[in-house]
Amino acid sequence: MNNYNYYQTYFDTMNLKTLFLCAAVGSQTMLSAQASEKLGIERANLNENVKPSDNFYQYACGGWMANNPLKAEYSRYGTFDELRENARTQLKDLILNLSNDPQSKIKGTNAQKVSDLYALGMDSVRLNKEGATPIMPAVKKIFNMKPQEFSEILAWQHNGLGSSFFGTGVGADAKNADMNIMHIGEAGLGLGDRDYYLEKNERNDKILAAYQRYVKELMRLCGFDAKSQQRIWDNVIAIETEMAKNKKTREEKRDPQGRYNLRSMEQIKKDYPNIEWDVYFNNLGVKNLDKANVSSLKYMDFINNYLSSLTEQQKKDYMIFDIVSNASNLLGDAFETANFDMFSRVMSGIEEMEPRWKRVMTIPNSMFGEAVGELYVKKYFPEENKMYMKQLVENLRKALGKHIDNLTWMSDETKAKAHEKLSTFTVKIGYPDKWKDYSGIQIDPSKSYCENVSEASKWYAQDNYSKVGKPVDKEEWHMTPQTVNAYYNPTTNEICFPAGILQAPYFDLSADDAQNYGAIGVVIGHEMTHGFDDSGRQFDKYGNMSDWWTAEDADKFKSLADKLVAQFDAVEVAPGVHANGRFTLGENIADQGGLRVALTAYLDSMKENGKEMKEIDGFSPIQRFYLAYANVWANNIRDEEVLSRTKTDPHSLGENRVNVSLRNLQPFFDAFGITAGDAMYRPTEERVIIW
Numbered sequence: 105m106n107n108y109n110y111y112q113t114y115f116d117t118m119n120l121k122t123l124f125l126c127a128a129v130g131s132q133t134m135l136s137a138q139a140s141e142k143l144g145i146e147r148a149n150l151n152e153n154v155k156p157s158d159n160f161y162q163y164a165c166g167g168w169m170a171n172n173p174l175k176a177e178y179s180r181y182g183t184f185d186e187l188r189e190n191a192r193t194q195l196k197d198l199i200l201n202l203s204n205d206p207q208s209k210i211k212g213t214n215a216q217k218v219s220d221l222y223a224l225g226m227d228s229v230r231l232n233k234e235g236a237t238p239i240m241p242a243v244k245k246i247f248n249m250k251p252q253e254f255s256e257i258l259a260w261q262h263n264g265l266g267s268s269f270f271g272t273g274v275g276a277d278a279k280n281a282d283m284n285i286m287h288i289g290e291a292g293l294g295l296g297d298r299d300y301y302l303e304k305n306e307r308n309d310k311i312l313a314a315y316q317r318y319v320k321e322l323m324r325l326c327g328f329d330a331k332s333q334q335r336i337w338d339n340v341i342a343i344e345t346e347m348a349k350n351k352k353t354r355e356e357k358r359d360p361q362g363r364y365n366l367r368s369m370e371q372i373k374k375d376y377p378n379i380e381w382d383v384y385f386n387n388l389g390v391k392n393l394d395k396a397n398v399s400s401l402k403y404m405d406f407i408n409n410y411l412s413s414l415t416e417q418q419k420k421d422y423m424i425f426d427i428v429s430n431a432s433n434l435l436g437d438a439f440e441t442a443n444f445d446m447f448s449r450v451m452s453g454i455e456e457m458e459p460r461w462k463r464v465m466t467i468p469n470s471m472f473g474e475a476v477g478e479l480y481v482k483k484y485f486p487e488e489n490k491m492y493m494k495q496l497v498e499n500l501r502k503a504l505g506k507h508i509d510n511l512t513w514m515s516d517e518t519k520a521k522a523h524e525k526l527s528t529f530t531v532k533i534g535y536p537d538k539w540k541d542y543s544g545i546q547i548d549p550s551k552s553y554c555e556n557v558s559e560a561s562k563w564y565a566q567d568n569y570s571k572v573g574k575p576v577d578k579e580e581w582h583m584t585p586q587t588v589n590a591y592y593n594p595t596t597n598e599i600c601f602p603a604g605i606l607q608a609p610y611f612d613l614s615a616d617d618a619q620n621y622g623a624i625g626v627v628i629g630h631e632m633t634h635g636f637d638d639s640g641r642q643f644d645k646y647g648n649m650s651d652w653w654t655a656e657d658a659d660k661f662k663s664l665a666d667k668l669v670a671q672f673d674a675v676e677v678a679p680g681v682h683a684n685g686r687f688t689l690g691e692n693i694a695d696q697g698g699l700r701v702a703l704t705a706y707l708d709s710m711k712e713n714g715k716e717m718k719e720i721d722g723f724s725p726i727q728r729f730y731l732a733y734a735n736v737w738a739n740n741i742r743d744e745e746v747l748s749r750t751k752t753d754p755h756s757l758g759e760n761r762v763n764v765s766l767r768n769l770q771p772f773f774d775a776f777g778i779t780a781g782d783a784m785y786r787p788t789e790e791r792v793i794i795w
Contacts, residue, residue: 144616144619144720144721144723144728145619145720145721145723145728145731145732147167147721148167148168148171149164149165149167149168149731149735149738150163150164150165150166150167150731151163151165151166151167151169151170152167153166154166156776156778156784157776157777157778157779157782157783157784157785158782158783158784159763159783159784160730160734160762160763160766160772160776160784161734161737161758161759161762161763164730164731164734164735164738164762165734165735165737165738165739165758165762168183168735168738169738169739169740172186172740173740174740174741174742176454176455176456177454177455177456177457177458177459178454179448179452179453179454179741179742179744179745179748180739180740180741180742180745180749181739181740181741182737182738182739182740182741182758183609183610183735183736183737183738183739184588184736184737184739185739186609187588187604187605187607187609187610188588188604190607191480191586191588191604191607192462192465194480194483194484194586195465195469195476195480195586196461196465198476198479198480198483199218199219199222199465199468199469199476200222202215202218202219202222203219203223205219208220212543212546214472214475214542216547217468217472217475217542217545217546217547218468218472218475218476220547220549221467221468221471221472221547221553221556221557222464222465222467222468223549224547224549224552224553224556225463225464225467225468225553226460226461226464227553228436228437228460230553231435231436231437231553232436232437232438233436234435234436234552235325235435235436235438236325236326236327236435236436236439237552238431238434238435238552238553238554238555239326239427239428239431239435239554240326240327242265242427242431242558243326243424243427243428245257245260246261246420246423246424246427247420247424249416249419249420249423251416254380254419255379255380255381255383255384255387256383256384256387257423258384258423259383259384259385259386259387259388260387261423261426261427262388262565263387263388263562263565263566264558264561264562264563264564264565264566265427265430265431265558265561265562266423266426266427266430267291267292267426268291268422268423268426269291269347269407269411269422270288270289270290270291270403270404270407271288271289271290271291271292272286272287272288272289272388272396273286273287273289273568273569274286274287274568274569274570274571274572275287275595276576276595276596276647277366277397278360278363278364278397278595278643278648278649279364279366279648279649279650280648281576281595281596281643281646281647281648282575282576282646282647283573283574283575283576284571284572284573284574284575284576285366285395285396285397285572285573286390286393286395286396286397286572287396287397287398287399288372288396288397288398288399288404289363289398289399289400289403290347290351290352290399290400290403291347293344293347293348293351294315294319294340294344294425294426294429295311295315295344295451296752297354297751297752298348298349298351298353299348299751300312300348300751301341301344301345301348301349302345302348302349307747310450311450311451312341314445314446314450314451315341315446316337316341317445317446318429318442318443318445318446319333319336319337319340319341319425319429320333320334320336320337321438321442322425322428322429322432322439322442323336323337323424323425323428325435325438325439325442326424326428335417335421336421336424336425339417339418339421339422340421340422340425342418343414343418343422344422346406346410347403347406347407350402350403350406350407351400351403352400352402352403354684354687354751354752354754355684355686355687358638358639358687358689358690358754359639360594360639360642360643360649361642361649363397363399363400364397364399364649365397365398365399365401366395366396366397367395367396367397367398368394368395369381369393369394369395369396372396372398375404375405375408376404376405376407376408377408378408378409378411378412379408379411388565388569389566389569389570390569390572393572429443431554431557431558433463434467434553434554434557434558435554440457440463441457444457450744451744451748452742452744452745452748453742453743453744453745454742467557469584469586470584471545471557471560472542472545473540473584473586473587474536474539474540474542474581474584474585475539475540475542476584476586477535477539477584477585477586477602477603478535478539478585480585480586480603480604481534481535481585481586481603484603484607485534485535485585485603485606488613489534489603489606489611489613490533490534492613493533493534493601493606493611493624494531494533496620496621496624496625496628496705497531497533497599497601497628499705499708499709500625500628500629500632500701500702500705501526501527501529501632502705502708503629503701503702503704503705503708504526504629504632504633504697504701504795505523505526506704506708507697507700507701507704507795508522508523508526508795511795513657513660513661513664514657514660514661515654515656515657517654518652518653518654518657521644521645521652521653522636524645525597525635525636525644525645525652526632526635527645528597528645528646529597529598529599529632529635530578530596530597530598530599531598531599531600531601532581532598532599532600532601533600533601533606534585534601534602534603534606535581535585535602535603536579536580536581536585537579538579544563544567545559545560545563546559547560576595576596578596578598581600581602582600583600583602584602584604585602585603585604586602586603586604587602587604587605588602588604588605588607589602589604589605590602590605590627590628590630590631591631592631592632592634592635592640593647594634594635594639594640594642594643594647595643595647595648596647597635597643597645597646597647599628599631599632599634599635600631601624601627601628601631605624605627606624609623609735609736610623610624610627610736611623611624616720616725616728617706617709617710617715617725618706618725618726618728618729618732619728619729619731619732620732621702621703621705621706621709621729621732622702622706622728622729622730622731622732622733623732623733623735623736625698625702625705625706626695626698626699626702626733626736627698627736628698628702629697629698629699629700629701629702629705630694630695630697630698631694631698632697632698632701633693633694633696633697633698633701633795634690634694636693636697636795637689637690637693637694637697638661638665638689638690638693639690640690641653641661661794664792664793664794665689665693665794667792668685668689668692668693668696668792668794669685669686669689670685671685671764671767671768671792672684672685672688672692672756672760672764673685673686675760675764677746677747677750677757677760678743678746678747678750681747681750683750683756683757683760684750687754688753688754688755688756690754691754691755691756691761692756692761692764692765693794693795695756695761695765696765696768696769696792696793696794696795697794697795699733699765699766699769700769700793700795701795702729703726703729703771706725706729710725724775726771726774726775727775727776729775730766730772730775730776733762734762737758737759737761737762738758739758741757741758763784766784767784767785767786767791768786768791768792768793769791770791773785
């Protein structure tokens, strides 16, 4: 799940690749009566040839893994992905049926926009006939750029089309979280992570060779000759390598203090004079800007100096590649194939593309997310689900409060403030109370697929920039209702659980409570714990970055966190490659906190409702709780994807989210009779308990 640091992510949200590739308390007694009708754990998911004391993940998930071998279109497939696939099938049905809706024939309705956009993406004949034509006006605009036009053209590109050299976006002021400010930060890299450019090894050599083929192929498809293709590649790799050298590490990006450097525009102009800031922001439609947060001082120092060293040709070549690459999945099959070969086949080991409908559906589902979401919740998220979830969340909130009270390493002073923060959590369940207005986006079938999506991306960029200097809209959702995920946002101190993740097997009204608490209950506890992980703990109840801990408590927390880092660092995920416990620390803290808090909430709810702790199919309630948790992370994964995720994903691999986390928990040992000498056992003195 996501610890959603909103102001950390704007710089990627406004380009095509990221924007479009990328839920009254009811009667608990009544709902629990429904739950008792469900049978227990699905034994087919287990591998009973493995002892839980030897490898709990393989015991709990081995059957599922054997029954769900990886298909050629996946780099990883797990129960999380299964839930997403179910949602995609549901969305396909909704979107296809829109063509039968009379509203889809009325220009300007959401039904017309979604239906026509999907049809444009599915029209491969037209896309292949058009080839590079839809992107060529943008290519020519950059190609013909005069030196004095650089800041103006850069702003045009940053207005939803790409993020060359650096990025800007609007979001909450981390120290005045009720107000939106401008943020200036690092640009993304074509390969995503800086280490692909900086670490020399056989895998990275293979990736860089494929990247060279990709860059040259895109340029060939745009009509550049072989000599120009080579020149563009040389310039792209040189520029991105220098950028990689000066970007923050994955671990540094997790530090909210380091990301907050508020400066006046006068100071920014003085510090970075090689960018015409007035020209740049005026061309973005941002007037009278007086301040901005510079999230990466070292990087902006570098880019300011580096820009003056580049030739006009180098700037143009890099910007042209950036804009074509971002649009590659919106053009003909040759562009899509090049993109797939680079980012899916080589980097993740995927053997074949997804069916076209899956690839295309991503676009309207993102661009008109809440319009599609409104249809989704009407059909797939009944009111009783929301009632149950509200009660579940409150039970988890009370349980986390108990855990705070019982901490032995935290002072009463800090505990009191932790309770204040917990009590002020905003909880969003299922879907927003008000739906987003998409009237500013028009879909015109006479225009190309790429042009329609580009215009929509510009609208999103302008929608974001228009918020500068205005109060933060705390009712706004940062995930659509149909999204299979959840998040915690520190600057609004909110947890959000879209309807998409509140589906079986994560949440099922007909399941017994032990399984619901072990699955979706842990997810809820996980997101709550993000408010108190290594990053989230630095924000107070108002969402402001504030040091509300005593120095002694902070030191004790860091000491415990360092021990948890060491536990994950010790795991070898591939020969010679270890997990990154520091990079994944926030998610690992949240996993452990979610497990502990959800179990307490389950036990308390059973006691409060006077319910019997029954054994079902030979499994005790506590065993069912932990088995349900493990099944959340059941998956098969390719070797290439293991390496890729270890570099780029702040979440640990599924097996480690289960085995490493559970080895700290005495109730888990008790439930499965795990004792000293067993592989899953961890001595008491080596265990880490934070929340």
